[in-house]
Amino acid sequence: MATDIQISIIGSAGDGTIAAGDILRNAFAGMGYKVISFDVYPPEIRGFGKCIARMRITTEQAYSLKHKSDVMVSLDDSHAIPHAGELRDCGAMIYEQGSIVRLPEGGHMSAHVGPGQLPYPLPIRELSEKSTGANRSRNIVVLGFIAGLFNLPAEGFRKAIGKKFRSKAAAAEASEAAFKAGLDYAAKTFKLDDVVFGPPVSSVVAGSTVEMINGNAAIVRGALDAGIDTFFGYPITPATSIMERLASEMPKRGGRLLQTEDEISAISAVVGAGFTGARAATSTSGPGLSLMAEMLGMGVIGEVPSVVFVSQRGGPSTGMPTKTEQSDLHMAVYGGHGDAPRIVIAPTNVDGCYRCGGKAFEMAEAYQTPVIVLIDLYLSNRYETVVFPARPPFEADMNRKPGKQAAAAPYKRYALTADHVSPRSVPGEKGGMHVVTGLEHNELGRPNDSAELHTAMSRKRHEKLKAALRHPDFTHFKRFGDEGPVDVGLVAWGSTFGECLEAMLKARGEGIRCAAMKVVMLSPFPTHGVSAFLADCKEVLVPELNYEGQFANLLQANVARQVTRLARVPGEPMKVEEILEEIRRLAGRGKSAQKAA
Amino acid sequence: MATAKNARHHVVIGSGVSGSQAADTLREREPDARVTILTLSSLLFYNRYDLPKVFRGHRDWREFLAYPAEYYKDHRIEVRRCSRVAGVDGPRRTITLEHKEEIRFDTLLVASGGRGYLPEELAEFRPLMHPFASYTEAVTAASLVPDRGHVIMLGGDMIGLDLARTLIDTRHRVTLVAGAQTFWPHEVSDEERPGLIAALEKMGVEVIESHDAGGIATIEQGAKGLSARRVLFKDGTELHGDVVMPFFGLSPSVEFMLGSGTDIERGLLVNPALRTTCEGIYAAGDVCQIWSDAEKRYRFFYGWKNVRAMGDLAARNITGGDEPWVPAQDEKLHIGSDGKIQSPFWEYH
Amino acid sequence: MGDIKPVYLEEKLKEIEESGRLDYRSKTLPTWCPGCGYFSIVEAVAASLCELNVPNENAVVVSGIGCSSRFPFFVNTYGMHTLHGRALPVATGVKTANDALTVVVVGGDGDGFAIGGGHVPHAARRNVDITYLLFDNGIYGLTKGQTSPTSAIGFRTPTSPYENPDRPLNPLLMVLSYGASWVGQAYAGRPDHLHKMITQAMAHRGFSYLHILSPCVTFDKTHRTYSNLGMQVRDLPADHEPTDRAAAMREAMDDALPALGLYFREERPTLGDALDGLVEKAGGELPGKPAAKPARKAARR
Known part of the structure; x- marks a missing residue:
């Protein structure tokens, strides 16, 4: 039987909502199900903002979340109540049965469980307090209940919980107790909903690995597998986790990452490193891309390989930093002054984030140009189960090198060639010295603004990109x-x-x-x-x-x-x-x- | 749910036959009013007289619902399931639910019905018995009885005997431990009783008069590999079965009404118009005792038809009517020409 | 006036050719106005690269936009002529990508302290191992003579036709407070001293900042002229201790009579050292050093 079940956990920032979602999706992925998951975070850092952990668990990888969930958990009724209608009929609504404060009429989930939905009031707080002495493990109690109600292998949950609290023995112990309390309660609960998990189907090819990761993490993995050397960035939602993850992973591989003073500095350093021959990248969101526009133009005219990962959010201006939107397409494709063609690729799923994250470096080198990988908050934070091939599908070196220069002939960095791509040298290489300039230039790279040259160079910069439309091993x-x-x-x-x-x-x-x-x-x-x-x-x-x-x-x-x-x-x-x-x-x-x- | 701003809020406690009928009538008679049902049940209204169907293989609750979910949406009837009422304040017209939520009402109809009564001497054996009052209890009990399994029925009552009919029909073995409540709520004279017992035996029910065996001494888990339950009588008689199911009639669920300002005897006391002694609060169904001018006493009326008629009448009187209660069915138990027991309480299909 | 030694052109040319300095000059002739102080700077840079024995292909000169920023075209090395104000972050990228390169950033006062002012503190505090030559002529020359952040108060230019109402910045003081590990000042009118300072700055391991005073002979006939600067500049006191940052700042505050020389110098880990440290902390392996020859080590010997 094919499984297609969506679970939503809704709570406030302090309830461990996202943590519970994280454990749950890891548990399902570990059992061999395919998962797609997208959480909602509050814009506030502290306080009691709304969090929603949502995941769809399927036999075959799903492409999106469903409009209606099959199971909904409320860890905070004030946040969950507005979403009660997003649970399907015959689905399970799991909520706290009691309250420690007086509630106004309608202030309890029981007032909002639709007639077609099935209520599961639980003494969540009581179970947490009895099992752990504190109410902090309410989220884990619920996980235990889910495991029991849907007859899922508890071992899978325990593994995921253990992973989450790997370095915190006390928390791990409390979690085990809370999980068991939820599990035991489920054993005494009469199951009325029709949510049934079929057996998972493993589709792993030998050598490959399956991981459940989000779009930002997939981009990071792509960049690492493509051999990123340097990264320069500035924190901005929702791209920050790309930089954070690279900050911990790159040094392990001898790579270098620098948090710059702003996005202008970040892209400038990327262009500098790209000029120097490194695989260099930055990550940002719309506001940062706005700041980078001028330097991207420099990358275009200087023909410098550079990679920019952009995760869009609601705009314009500061807009809606924690909401998703696809409104930076114009800027990505056209942004900046002058005729500044560049490569823009936009993956459509997490697997695509991995591929685009790596291929961007190939393309930047092969066509000597800035490459923008354009995703959005939804894809950044969306988890999917991705099958990673045994060997990274990326070429380590796509450079066209100038080779040995004839001693007398000056090196033409911007030589006009049949396919419009010129052989490129990098600092340290003898005989390849040149100056990259933002000025229009001749084949040698010397400033020149004649009509003929500007036309020829504009044609070169536009036409060379056409080959990207046939870039190998890439789904255009x-x-x-x-x-x-x-x-x-x-x-x-x-x-x-x-x-x-x-x-x-x-x-x-x-x-x-x-x-x-x-x-x-x-x-x-x-x-x-x-x-x-x-x-x-x-x-x-x-x-x-x-x-x-x-x-x-x-x-x-x-x-x-x-x-x-x-x-x-x-x-x-x-x-x-x-x-x-x-x-x-x-x-x-x-x-x-x-x-x- | 769109309701007019000054619309009244009618609250019904209980989603059984009586409460559900009342909500339907309230909606029909006052289209703008807000109608809310509070119920302990986790399911929408189903007819408990249908529950024996679980022994005919019907185990999906959807087959038991009287109305689909859409009915409640279309009729704008809010049903709050799994909601236990902790208390009612009549003068303030406020209900407090166990989870500390307060609900204001303009009128309240208490139709909370009754729960299975269990004689005190059997209370200690409660964990070993399987009641049959709700869908979940019914399915749980049925799941423990194998094909041609053996049900030990304590007491009887017309709900239990109705189940016994189905059990016999589905080739199960039924042993009835008969007693004072065997034909509840019918009042049966000593003269009538032997004939009725004989009719039961003819039907296929094995009957042990509890009194004759000296009463029940103990109920235990059966020995491993043998039966699940063992019932031991004081005279040494032993019964072995898969489940022990108690049927001793109903006792009204009224404890949450203590302190509400209404008069309570065994049930809520109401006048013939089903009004309690507190303004705006009515009662209907198995929970209420109605003043009978003829008999000059408060008395209960049982049976599906009566209970439904009470819900309907209460709703009419809540919405401006002023009609007195007239029983909707007679309460005579007799043996038909075919030799089978016939009770008006069994006429619900 | 002492004895005047005759200099013969041919001898001088021979001496220059033999010195190897010309290898560091490109065939492109500078576009600056005749008499511009920048001629002496490009000459000094070439001489310093030569003196330090930096292989041409291991040197990268990075600039922004401005008269001075045309500089990379006039030297025979790798070069980047980038955007207005962005030379420092670009150079940070170059150096981060390849530690073995000798990276020199050149730029003007507007480029470095107006539009690019936000980058200086960070290049300085990180101790990026680059040399920043700041050509301060107190004016925007390329756009024909507007006020700059180091223009004198009261200066009249096309964008301040009545007078410049803003007081000038003190870049030396700023850079000292930013934590630069080498800070000095030179004057284009003293080419020998300039050359020595540039050599020292380039030899320094870390972020070296050399402030070079230079007149704009075309657009500033009143303030920062050769004759005015010639009278104003002085040497740092003989007893100035260049490891004393507070003393350096005291000297820098006297901007009416700018003192030439080495203000401050300290040895501390560079950005590259720090990043290598992170790799070690993370248990990673440092990648094999790139092909370029380590120029600095040769220079320090």
């Missing part, structure tokens, strides 16, 4: 769903593609001829492949998380085609149902049409 775009002509075709990018894929599959289940294309390479735009797909589509739907439809703009700048935009800015992932409804409408199967039928 990919079509899913029905082959041949379809009624509705979805085109999407980044984190939202998961929801699009899910909606497309559901639409096909309803008999709509439907396909979806993910576009990973945003710049240069894979016009050929995308327009071939669009030619198959009667209607084209472009869902994305920004107000105007920035990707639709990009698409239409490259392919003359009417499209339907589904652009939303809720600060959270798009709902599969919303996309599905739009597909139905475009296919002439709107709600009204369905009712009539």
